[in-house]
Amino acid sequence: MTAADAVPIVFVHGTRFSAGQWSMQIAALRDEFPVVAVDLPGHGERSAQPWSLSAATEIIAAAVDSLDRGPALVVGHSLGGYASLEFARRCPEHLRGLILAGASASTRGLWTAPYRWVARQVPRMSADRLARWNDRLLRRLYPREVVEATIRSGYAFHTLPAAWGEVLGRFDAGAMRHVKGPVLILNGEKDTLFRAGEADFARAHPHARVELIPRARHLANFDDPDAFTDAVRRFARQLPAVG
Numbered sequence: 371m372t373a374a375d376a377v378p379i380v381f382v383h384g385t386r387f388s389a390g391q392w393s394m395q396i397a398a399l400r401d402e403f404p405v406v407a408v409d410l411p412g413h414g415e416r417s418a419q420p421w422s423l424s425a426a427t428e429i430i431a432a433a434v435d436s437l438d439r440g441p442a443l444v445v446g447h448s449l450g451g452y453a454s455l456e457f458a459r460r461c462p463e464h465l466r467g468l469i470l471a472g473a474s475a476s477t478r479g480l481w482t483a484p485y486r487w488v489a490r491q492v493p494r495m496s497a498d499r500l501a502r503w504n505d506r507l508l509r510r511l512y513p514r515e516v517v518e519a520t521i522r523s524g525y526a527f528h529t530l531p532a533a534w535g536e537v538l539g540r541f542d543a544g545a546m547r548h549v550k551g552p553v554l555i556l557n558g559e560k561d562t563l564f565r566a567g568e569a570d571f572a573r574a575h576p577h578a579r580v581e582l583i584p585r586a587r588h589l590a591n592f593d594d595p596d597a598f599t600d601a602v603r604r605f606a607r608q609l610p611a612v613g
Contacts, residue, residue, distance in 0.1 A: 377466060377606045378437040380430060381407040382450030384472065384589075385533065386504070386526050388414030390519030391447065394595040395602060403606060404437045410453060412529030421532040426453040427460045434464045441466035441551075443606050447591065448472045448564065452537045459548035467551045467609045469602060472588050474555045474568040474580075476542040489534040492527055500527050512592050543567055546574035553578035554605045558586030558593060 379399065381392040389407035399405050408429050412421040419425065430453070434442040441464055446454030451473020458465050492500075504525055508517040546553065553575050557565035559582045572578045581601055586593035 375611060376403045376439075377609050378404040378434065378439040378442040379406075379602070379606060380433045380437070380442045380444050381405070382426075382430060382444060382446040382454050383407065383410065383413065384448030384450050386413075386530060387520055388523040388526070390414070390521075390523040391591070392445075393519035394516055395445075395591060395599050398595075398599045399603060402603070404439050406433050406437060408433045410450065410533075412533065413526040414523050417524070417526060417528075421529045421536070423453060423456045423536055424460075427457040430454065430457045431461045431464050434461075443467040443469065443602075443609060445469040445471065445602060446473060448588065449533055449537060452477065452541050455541060455545045455549070458550070459545070462548070462550040465549070465551050467553070467605065468549050469554045469556050469605060470571070471556045471590060471598075472558065472561055472564040474557060474571040475564045475566045476570075477538050477540055478542050482538045485534055485538060489531040489538075492530050495527075497525075497527050501525050508592075516592050516595055543570040543574040546571055546578065549575060551577075552605075552609060554601065555580045556590070556598070556601050557582055558588060558590035559584050560586060561588045561590065564588055 383391040389409050392407040396405050396407055409416045411419040411425040443466055444454045451470045454468060458468055505521050508521060555568050555572055557568060568580050572580050583590045583594050583597045591598040
């Protein structure tokens with residue numbers, strides 16, 4: 371692959387985080403690929419923007435356009451994975467391939483009840499207290515260089531109820547039929563909840579495969595940044611050229 375052929379890559383973060391979630395991947399890939407990470411509505415530098423999936427898809431599309439290299443590989447984690455599925459449905463001409471990370475579980479059914487309960491409780495808690503708890507947790511679990519950009523960007527707890535409220539009840543494996551390009555379902559081996567439907571998601575698309583990152587959990591790109599980045603790099607290199 372020459373520099374002119376390099377696939378543009380757009381990274382989409384998960385619940386409460388921001389573009390900073392992808393600092394390790396951006397640093398490792400930017401010499402080979404045009405790369406950018408977005409802040410979804412209500413997150414990061416867009417903290418004041420109201421959440422909606424419609425606005426999320428517009429932000430992802432604008433990021434693809436900003437790279438000016440045609441359709442992109444979109445990498446979405448958790449909430450960002452479901453937003454990327456919606457983007458694939460609404461903007462198929464902007465998509466060359468999709469990586470779903472921690473986003474291959476149906477958001478329908480009774481199992482979502484605890485998440486609806488959490489979404490109702492979050493506004494009742496102090497945002498400062500939640501932020502301090504998250505800072506301590508991330509620093510205890512991961513090296514500073516992996517999470518410092520995420521911590522510095524802050525957290526979007528105020529957006530969680532609206533974001534989860536729109537995503538819960540909306541997505542299942544049937545969403546894969548809207549994806550016009552190859553799909554990598556990239557999960558942490560120990561993320562048993564959010565990889566619960568990975569086989570169904572993979573079967574629902576003719577060009578989808580599953581890859582697991584050993585010993586990693588839901589935040590697989592934090593648990594093993596090198597393995598996650600390598601999976602993205604290999605998948606990007608295998609995508610067909612535009613046209």
